[in-house]
Every structure is written in structure tokens, then in C-alpha cells.
Amino acid sequence: MIEVHNLSKRYGEKLAVDDVSFTVQPGIVTGFLGPNGAGKSTTMRMIAGLDRPTSGEVIVNGQDYRASKAPMAELGVLLEAKAVHTGRSARNHLLALAYTNGVSADRVDDVIDMVGLHDVAAKRAGGFSLGMGQRLGVASALLGRPRTVVLDEPANGLDPEGVMWMREMLKDLAAQGHTVFVSSHLMSEMAQTATRLVVIGRGRLIADTTVAGFVALAGGHTVIVRTSEPARLSALLAGPDITLTPEGSDALIVDGLTTHQIGTAAGAAGIPLFELANQHTSLEEAFMEMTHDAVEYHATADVAVAS
Amino acid sequence: MTTATAPAAIPVAPLARESGLRVTQVRVLRSEWVKFRSLRSTLWTMGLSVVLMIGLGAMFSAISVNSAEGMDPGNTAISTSLTGTFFAQLAVGVLGALLITGEYTTGMIRASLAVVPKRLPVLWAKLAVLAAVVFATMLVASLVAFELGQAILSSKDLGTSLSDPVAVRSVFGAALYLSAAAVTAAGIGALLRNTAASITTYVAIFFLIPTLVATIIPRSWAAHFAQYLPSNAGTGLIDGTYGLENPLSPWAGFAAMCAFAAAVVAAAAWRLHHTDA
Ligand SMILES: Nc1ncnc2c1ncn2[C@@H]1O[C@H](COP(=O)(O)OP(=O)(O)OP(=O)(O)O)[C@@H](O)[C@H]1O
Numbered sequence: 286m287i288e289v290h291n292l293s294k295r296y297g298e299k300l301a302v303d304d305v306s307f308t309v310q311p312g313i314v315t316g317f318l319g320p321n322g323a324g325k326s327t328t329m330r331m332i333a334g335l336d337r338p339t340s341g342e343v344i345v346n347g348q349d350y351r352a353s354k355a356p357m358a359e360l361g362v363l364l365e366a367k368a369v370h371t372g373r374s375a376r377n378h379l380l381a382l383a384y385t386n387g388v389s390a391d392r393v394d395d396v397i398d399m400v401g402l403h404d405v406a407a408k409r410a411g412g413f414s415l416g417m418g419q420r421l422g423v424a425s426a427l428l429g430r431p432r433t434v435v436l437d438e439p440a441n442g443l444d445p446e447g448v449m450w451m452r453e454m455l456k457d458l459a460a461q462g463h464t465v466f467v468s469s470h471l472m473s474e475m476a477q478t479a480t481r482l483v484v485i486g487r488g489r490l491i492a493d494t495t496v497a498g499f500v501a502l503a504g505g506h507t508v509i510v511r512t513s514e515p516a517r518l519s520a521l522l523a524g525p526d527i528t529l530t531p532e533g534s535d536a537l538i539v540d541g542l543t544t545h546q547i548g549t550a551a552g553a554a555g556i557p558l559f560e561l562a563n564q565h566t567s568l569e570e571a572f573m574e575m576t577h578d579a580v581e582y583h584a585t586a587d588v589a590v591a592s
Numbered sequence: 593m594t595t596a597t598a599p600a601a602i603p604v605a606p607l608a609r610e611s612g613l614r615v616t617q618v619r620v621l622r623s624e625w626v627k628f629r630s631l632r633s634t635l636w637t638m639g640l641s642v643v644l645m646i647g648l649g650a651m652f653s654a655i656s657v658n659s660a661e662g663m664d665p666g667n668t669a670i671s672t673s674l675t676g677t678f679f680a681q682l683a684v685g686v687l688g689a690l691l692i693t694g695e696y697t698t699g700m701i702r703a704s705l706a707v708v709p710k711r712l713p714v715l716w717a718k719l720a721v722l723a724a725v726v727f728a729t730m731l732v733a734s735l736v737a738f739e740l741g742q743a744i745l746s747s748k749d750l751g752t753s754l755s756d757p758v759a760v761r762s763v764f765g766a767a768l769y770l771s772a773a774a775v776t777a778a779g780i781g782a783l784l785r786n787t788a789a790s791i792t793t794y795v796a797i798f799f800l801i802p803t804l805v806a807t808i809i810p811r812s813w814a815a816h817f818a819q820y821l822p823s824n825a826g827t828g829l830i831d832g833t834y835g836l837e838n839p840l841s842p843w844a845g846f847a848a849m850c851a852f853a854a855a856v857v858a859a860a861a862w863r864l865h866h867t868d869a
């Protein structure tokens with residue numbers, strides 16, 4: 286379990302993390318989302334005791350990680366930037382990390398097999414592709430079978446098969462009872478992996494919720510209905526707390542009624558319907574909606590065109 | 593009444609755990625030994641320092657044998673055969689600095705400190721491995737350089753032998769000096785965290801400043817402090833006078849050099865403990 290209490294981190298002028306509090310529970314995968322520069326990596330480095338909080342504190346499995354007697358049994362981290370000496374082989378890299386806490390060489394070899402680096406374990410890590418580097422990072426995080434795992438964008442650079450592997454592995458870890466905290470920019474990826482979400486933007490906590498709750502929070506869902514008589518249907522459905530938005534010449538987007546209610550009403554009034562369907566706000570849309578104001582680096586859309 | 597509680601999934605089975613995990617200084621030492629021997633750059637710089645120690649000792653001995661005046665003033669048969677020390681200190685300095693800055697430039701330091709979050713054991717282990725390896729290797733190299741140098745010098749009856757206590761002190765002294773120099777370089781590396789800046793600073797302290805003091809600064813001023821510069825203080829262990837007005841006694845000089853190394857390492861430890869990785 287990870288408990289983050291009123292955590293802030295300032296780098297000079299820049300407040301990278303601003304009074305953030307949340308809890309990451311064991312037994313489920315918790316996603317950590319936010320646009321570029323939101324403060325995800327900074328928060329994760331503070332969890333791992335690498336950066337010192339300006340204020341606030343992080344408790345990992347009930348204690349201050351830096352005071353831990355067996356750190357590798359408590360927390361495994363995969364950091365954003367490759368944290369590997371380029372001149373050393375993958376196996377020697379893992380052995381060096383393992384020995385500090387008394388993890389055996391056998392366990393190192395097991396983990397190498399587990400992440401699929403068997404064939405390149407003797408090669409210099411400097412020559413690794415992005416995806417192989419991520420696998421090596423995951424291997425180092427799992428060496429001590431830690432109760433809590435923190436992974437910063439683990440899917441970054443993985444091929445589709447690798448992404449699938451990563452997803453299954455994270456779910457497995459959670460199912461075994463580990464605490465799993467994973468950052469990503471991609472809502473769609475998190476939707477398939479995570480049960481809960483912590484969302485930050487510009488260093489501030491935006492949401493701490495379930496995946497389903499997140500969609501509801503960011504806009505819920507609407508119904509699209511297509512008919513030959515949109516004007517009559519509009520008049521029929523209109524009411525308090527109901528929003529009707531015309532879409533093209535023959536469709537309405539209805540917010541506030543279920544497909545069941547709309548179908549029943551239209552049937553009773555004899556209005557023919559061609560289509561009646563729930564429209565789920567996609568996670569990506571919900572995410573963008575929610576973090577819009579907190580996006581640090583907007584693409585400049587309105588580039589002036591010289592005329 | 594409803595309460596908003598987080599749906600915490602409670603695991604049924606206990607987690608599979610690794611047994612006996614715990615950070616100890618000895619374990620971190622073993623880890624640093626793996627790191628040390630698994631890098632080509634450390635093996636290269638170690639090899640280079642051995643070659644410089646033996647090769648230059650032999651070369652300067654041969655020059656002394658072949659020149660009409662014999663040895664330069666201030667040099668002895670012992671110091672001539674150990675001339676390589678002054679060049680090997682560059683190689684061990686690079687080794688010491690790289691041992692630490694290599695971790696910062698590659699990002700490895702974060703992996704190292706994440707598994708040893710108390711941090712200082714990593715620094716102590718690095719310095720211990722460095723000092724031990726440099727001392728053991730350079731003691732052998734210094735002994736070989738001495739014997740080879742004396743063999744060359746003996747062709748003109750200039751040589752001496754290990755039956756001279758000063759010779760024994762000098763052979764050990766060269767290894768001790770190089771170990772202290774390497775530790776100082778590692779301390780500088782941990783303080784500055786940047787390879788180029790660290791090597792430049794080391795070269796300034798061990799080569800540039802002593803050379804400037806010996807050549808540009810008036811001797812009457814230099815007499816007050818030149819003997820305290822770490823390189824001048826430490827080389828007193830090796831027979832010879834090195835043009836100092838007021839040299840410290842050999843062991844006092846080495847103590848002064850170690851005090852300088854300790855001060856640099858203390859500053860590095862403070863930075864490691866107190867600042868972000
Ligand atoms: N060591 C540092 N020194 C100064 N500023 C920093 C440092 N680390 C991070 N920042 C700043 O803090 C902010 C948060 O950065 P962080 O890397 O935590 O964001 P992130 O959410 O991980 O972004 P991304 O999705 O791009 O990885 C950014 O504005 C960044 O420039």
C-alpha cells in the first residue's frame with residue numbers, strides 16, 4: 286500500500302507536485318494518469334525516496350521507505366529514464382542490484398527468464414532497444430518480490446505483444462495481492478489494465494476514482510437517436526434536466542434519458558426510429574475533457590496563415 | 593446510511609516472498625565488487641595504470657643509466673624506478689571519478705539508491721572496493737617497477753634493493769599514495785556528479801596547481817604551503833625531495849593527504865545524503 290499525504294515538490298520556481306494526497310491499495314492495479322509534465326514521474330521518484338518532498342510525506346507499506354531494512358522486499362520501481370549503466374551486461378546489472386539486499390543469483394536468472402531477456406542477458410545493456418530496456422527495468426523492479434510495485438510508463442516502447450504481456454503481468458501481480466501503481470498518458474491502455482485511477486494535472490490531484498467512476502465524473506454517457514421526425518421527437522422528449530442536441534438532419538443526442546425511456550416514448554407516439562444507441566464517452570475523451578485546463582503544453586492549433 | 597469507501601480488494605493468499613532480504617554493508621560491498629569488475633572501462637584504466645607504473649619506471653631507469661650525469665638531482669635509485677607513480681595517478685584518478693560519475697551520467701545511480709535508500713552504504717562500499725583494488729594492484733605493479741628499475745640501474749651499479757627500509761616504505765608508499773588519490777578522485781566525482789568537471793578538478797589539484805606552485809610562484813611564498821598540497825604531501829612516502837623547501841615527514845605528509853581525501857569524501861557524503869538523486 287502507498288499512502289501519499291499532502292505531497293509537494295518544488296524545483297526552483299516550478300511547483301512540480303502541489304499538495305497531492307491519495308492512497309494506492311493492494312490487490313488491484315491503480316493507474317496514474319496525467320498529461321506531459323503533470324508530475325507523475327516526480328511523484329514516483331518521491332515514493333521511491335529518490336527525490337525529497339518539499340513538504341508532505343509518502344508511506345510505503347506502513348513505513349517510510351528510506352527507513353526500510355529490506356527495501357527490495359517492500360518496493361520495486363521502474364523509473365522513466367533508463368537507470369542502467371550502458372557498459373554493463375543485463376545480468377551483471379541485475380546481480381549488482383540483487384546482492385545489495387541479499388537476493389540470490391538464482392532469483393536473478395528466474396526474473397531474466399520471466400521478462401524474456403534470456404538470450405541477451407550477457408549483452409551490454411547500452412545496446413538494448415527501448416522495449417528491451419523496459420523489460421530489464423521490470424526485471425529489476427521484481428527481483429525482491431516486493432509487496433509494492435511502482436512502474437513509470439512501463440508500456441513505453443513495447444511492441445503490441447509486449448504491451449499485452451505487460452498488461453497480463455500487472456494484473457497477475459495485483460491478483461496475487463501486490464500493490465501495483467502504474468503511470469501512463471494513455472487512458473485506453475489504463476482502461477484495460479487498471480481498476481482505479483489517480484489523475485493529476487499541473488501537479489494537482491484531479492481525480493482519485495474507479496475507471497467507471499472516472500467516465501461518469503467526466504461526462505457520463507449520452508444516447509444517440511436517429512429518426513425521420515427529429516422535431517416531433519425533440520418536443521416529445523423535452524423536459525427538465527434533459528439536454529437535446531441536434532446532430533445532422535436526422536439525429537439527436539440525448540443526455541438524461543435511457544434508451545428504454547426514449548424507445549417507449551417514441552413507440553407510443555408512433556415516431557419511427559432508425560437507430561437508438563448508448564454513446565459512451567470514451568476514456569480518452571473523458572481524460573482530455575478533465576485535464577484540458579491542466580494541460581501544460583497545448584499544441585498551438587491556430588497557427589496564423591499568412592495571406 | 594452509506595459511506596464512501598474505496599473498494600479495496602483484500603488478497604486471499606499471502607504473498608510469495610523472498611526470504612532473508614536485508615541490506616547490510618557487506619552485501620552492498622559485494623554488489624559494488626560486481627559493478628567494479630563488470631565494466632570494461634574500469635579494467636582498462638586499471639590496466640593502464642599498471643602499464644604506466646612499470647613502463648615509465650623502466651624507461652626513466654634506462655634514461656638514467658644512459659645519461660652521462662646519471663640521475664637527476666633530487667632523484668634516487670628508488671624514486672627513479674617509481675617515477676610511474678606520477679603518471680599512474682592520472683589513470684587511477686580517472687578510474688575513481690568514473691566509478692561514481694558513470695552512475696550519474698547513465699542514470700544507474702537511481703537504480704542503485706532505490707534499492708539502498710539509506711544511500712551512504714553505497715558510497716562507503718564504492719570507496720572501499722576502489723581503495724582495496726587500487727592498493728592491491730598497484731602494490732604488485734610498484735614492486736615489479738622497483739625490481740625492474742633496480743635491475744636496469746644495476747648495470748651501472750646505481751641500483752639498490754629491498755633490504756633498504758626506505759625502499760620498502762617507497763614501494764608500499766606508491767600503492768598507498770595511488771589509493772588515496774583514487775579515493776580523492778571518487779570523492780570529487782560524488783561531489784560534482786559530472787565526468788568532465790570531476791576529472792578537470794582532479795587534474796587541477798594533482799597536476800596543475802603543484803606545477804604552477806613549483807614554477808611560477810616565488811619559492812619564498814611557496815615554502816609556506818606547497819608541502820600541504822595533497823600530491824606533494826603524499827609523495828613524501830616515496831624516497832626523494834621533489835624540490836620542496838619544507839617537506840613534511842613521510843607519514844605526516846601521507847596523513848595530510850588522507851585528511852584532504854576525507855574532507856572531500858565528507859562533503860560528497862553530505863551531498864549524497866541531503867540532495868535529490
Ligand atoms: N529535476 C527537475 N528539475 C527541475 N524541474 C523538474 C525536474 N523534474 C521535473 N521537473 C519539472 O516538473 C514538472 C513535472 O515533471 P514530471 O516529469 O514529473 O512530469 P510527468 O507527469 O512525468 O510528465 P511526462 O508524462 O512527460 O513523463 C515538469 O514541468 C518538469 O519540467
Ligand SMILES: [Mg+2]
Pocket residue numbers: 325326327365437
Ligand atoms: Mg514522466
